[in-house]
Amino acid sequence: MRMRKLCRQNQECPHLRYNDRIATCMRGTYLLLLVSLLAACGGSGTGETPRVDTVLFNGKVVTLDEASTIASVVVIDKGRIQAVGGDDLRSRYSATNSTDLQGRMVMPGFVDSHTHIRGQPKRYIALNDTRSIRELKQLVRDKSAELGPGEWITGYGWSEDVMEESRRPLRGDLDEAAPHNPVYLQRAGGHSAVVNSLGLEIAGIDKATADPDGGVIERDETGELNGLIREPRQLVSQFIPEASDEDVRDSLVGMLKAQLSLGITSLVQAEDTIGHYPEWERIYASHSGDLPRAAVQVAWEGSDVMAQFGRKSGDGDEFLKVGAVKIFVDGGFTGPAAFTKEPYRGESEYRGMLNMSIEALRRIIREAHSAGWQLGIHAIGDAAIELTVDELVDALQALPRPDHRHYLNHFTVMPSADTMDAMAASGIAITQQPNFTYTLEGRYVEYLDGDRLQHNNPLRTPMQHGIHVAISSDILPIGPMTGIYAAVTRKGMSGKVFGADEKLTVNEALRAYTSLGAWLTNEEDRKGTIETGKFADLVVLDQDILNVDPDHIMNINVVQTWLGGKLVYQRE
Numbered sequence: 001m002r003m004r005k006l007c008r009q010n011q012e013c014p015h016l017r018y019n020d021r022i023a024t025c026m027r028g029t030y031l032l033l034l035v036s037l038l039a040a041c042g043g044s045g046t047g048e049t050p051r052v053d054t055v056l057f058n059g060k061v062v063t064l065d066e067a068s069t070i071a072s073v074v075v076i077d078k079g080r081i082q083a084v085g086g087d088d089l090r091s092r093y094s095a096t097n098s099t100d101l102q103g104r105m106v107m108p109g110f111v112d113s114h115t116h117i118r119g120q121p122k123r124y125i126a127l128n129d130t131r132s133i134r135e136l137k138q139l140v141r142d143k144s145a146e147l148g149p150g151e152w153i154t155g156y157g158w159s160e161d162v163m164e165e166s167r168r169p170l171r172g173d174l175d176e177a178a179p180h181n182p183v184y185l186q187r188a189g190g191h192s193a194v195v196n197s198l199g200l201e202i203a204g205i206d207k208a209t210a211d212p213d214g215g216v217i218e219r220d221e222t223g224e225l226n227g228l229i230r231e232p233r234q235l236v237s238q239f240i241p242e243a244s245d246e247d248v249r250d251s252l253v254g255m256l257k258a259q260l261s262l263g264i265t266s267l268v269q270a271e272d273t274i275g276h277y278p279e280w281e282r283i284y285a286s287h288s289g290d291l292p293r294a295a296v297q298v299a300w301e302g303s304d305v306m307a308q309f310g311r312k313s314g315d316g317d318e319f320l321k322v323g324a325v326k327i328f329v330d331g332g333f334t335g336p337a338a339f340t341k342e343p344y345r346g347e348s349e350y351r352g353m354l355n356m357s358i359e360a361l362r363r364i365i366r367e368a369h370s371a372g373w374q375l376g377i378h379a380i381g382d383a384a385i386e387l388t389v390d391e392l393v394d395a396l397q398a399l400p401r402p403d404h405r406h407y408l409n410h411f412t413v414m415p416s417a418d419t420m421d422a423m424a425a426s427g428i429a430i431t432q433q434p435n436f437t438y439t440l441e442g443r444y445v446e447y448l449d450g451d452r453l454q455h456n457n458p459l460r461t462p463m464q465h466g467i468h469v470a471i472s473s474d475i476l477p478i479g480p481m482t483g484i485y486a487a488v489t490r491k492g493m494s495g496k497v498f499g500a501d502e503k504l505t506v507n508e509a510l511r512a513y514t515s516l517g518a519w520l521t522n523e524e525d526r527k528g529t530i531e532t533g534k535f536a537d538l539v540v541l542d543q544d545i546l547n548v549d550p551d552h553i554m555n556i557n558v559v560q561t562w563l564g565g566k567l568v569y570q571r572e
Contacts, residue, residue: 059101109265109537111517114472119248128157149180161442171227189334230335295323313374324376330384338381424466441492536565
């Protein structure tokens with residue numbers, strides 16, 4: 001109607017010739033058509049919607065941003081998040097790939113800020129799922145038959161807390177299973193191991209051998225060795241032939257890829273050396289974009305050696321970078337060897353031990369801090385924590401350094417309020433493992449009591465003091481759902497609640513496992529939330545973790561994992 005009216009008006013105008021009136025009419029018609037097309041295309045000057053790689057739609061997008069925004073659509077282009085919002089976003093973009101989330105929940109990829117990913121040689125046995133000593137012995141027996149006599153058998157992951165026999169495996173068990181092979185099996189947590197007679201003989205350990213500094217060689221009631229050694233691991237492990245990088249490379253790559261199935265898109269390798277860092281570079285160069293983003297913590301090897309290395313914390317690219325300097329101040333509770341202020345429960349004097357002298361700790365902290373390195377320090381017992389914080393504060397006062405981001409790994413036994421206040425004032429953070437409350441319940445009940453037991457692996461209290469607290473796994477177990485479950489319920493394996501006042505909300509636990517972990521590697525502006533401009537590292541869950549019964553959190557599965565906008569895991 002409007003076009004016909006315009007044409008009539010032009011035809012009736014006495015100042016226009018016939019041809020001019022016709023031309024003017026046609027121009028008006030084309031103009032109206034163009035305006036209509038532009039309106040249909042959302043106002044684009046070109047008449048085309050922007051082209052992007054991927055649009056995820058029809059989901060519950062839990063962004064974990066400061067406003068706790070919930071969206072339904074994520075737009076991804078060139079590995080980063082282009083836009084986040086409601087259903088109207090779909091009409092604004094043309095996507096090469098559109099994925100219907102079918103109402104499922106989407107969240108940022110997990111950042112495991114303290115883990116241990118290792119490739120394993122042929123001699124290795126995974127014992128994490130072992131539920132009886134009988135089963136463990138059969139695995140050792142099978143490995144002995146596979147390798148033949150004389151070859152070392154190693155393994156990791158057993159725990160007496162889940163054994164049908166309710167005890168630890170001992171030297172005699174391993175002798176029975178593999179009398180002609182040296183055997184060395186580490187407990188879950190890595191702070192103790194059981195060794196058979198042949199392994200002890202090769203290591204030169206007998207009942208007359210004195211306990212080493214920082215370690216305990218256990219004996220039975222008759223004074224005979226029972227095969228258990230608590231810290232240090234090198235007493236026996238130094239005699240085990242070291243596997244080459246080539247031997248374990250495929251295994252290491254497989255372990256890294258397995259993290260994606262757990263929704264882990266970024267991790268901090270919590271222990272390595274500068275000499276081994278080039279192997280990480282080789283692996284990541286060969287698998288660009290297919291492995292979780294990683295920061296590799298390295299041991300301090302002296303100012304000159306570290307300077308020759310030529311890199312410091314944060315150097316690298318978006319997929320692989322150098323992490324903090326790792327320092328072991330004390331042992332762990334699977335020993336037990338964590339350094340505590342009061343003796344262990346049932347002990348008159350024993351309270352764990354330091355892994356180094358105070359002078360050595362002070363020197364390393366001062367040297368590394370002065371050289372510009374970030375520090376990530378293993379401190380589990382309250383005595384170790386207080387000592388470490390004192391030395392860090394002294395170093396920071398002697399040489400102030402803004403935004404240093406030094407942090408403690410673990411923080412199992414809560415220190416004094418004064419120490420926590422000092423941490424907050426000095427910007428010393430924590431990467432905490434609430435999953436320990438669940439998996440190490442038996443160790444804590446045996447070795448701790450009172451407030452030390454109730455507030456094991458505290459979360460709420462240090463946060464209330466103003467300390468930055470991230471959540472990580474330390475592979476006990478690796479899956480984030482156990483850590484979130486324990487952070488939210490504070491339940492051990494028995495179902496008993498420890499320190500209910502330390503509970504976090506689900507939203508707080510998710511933040512601690514994502515954006516707060518990204519902060520530890522100075523990457524909170526690039527990952528950890530679903531916001532425009534950040535890496536498109538996303539996880540799709542089969543249940544809404546914000547609304548599920550907390551007791552069922554460990555039953556939640558990862559359906560998809562997206563890394564840099566690429567679908568890298570799809571659950572069958």
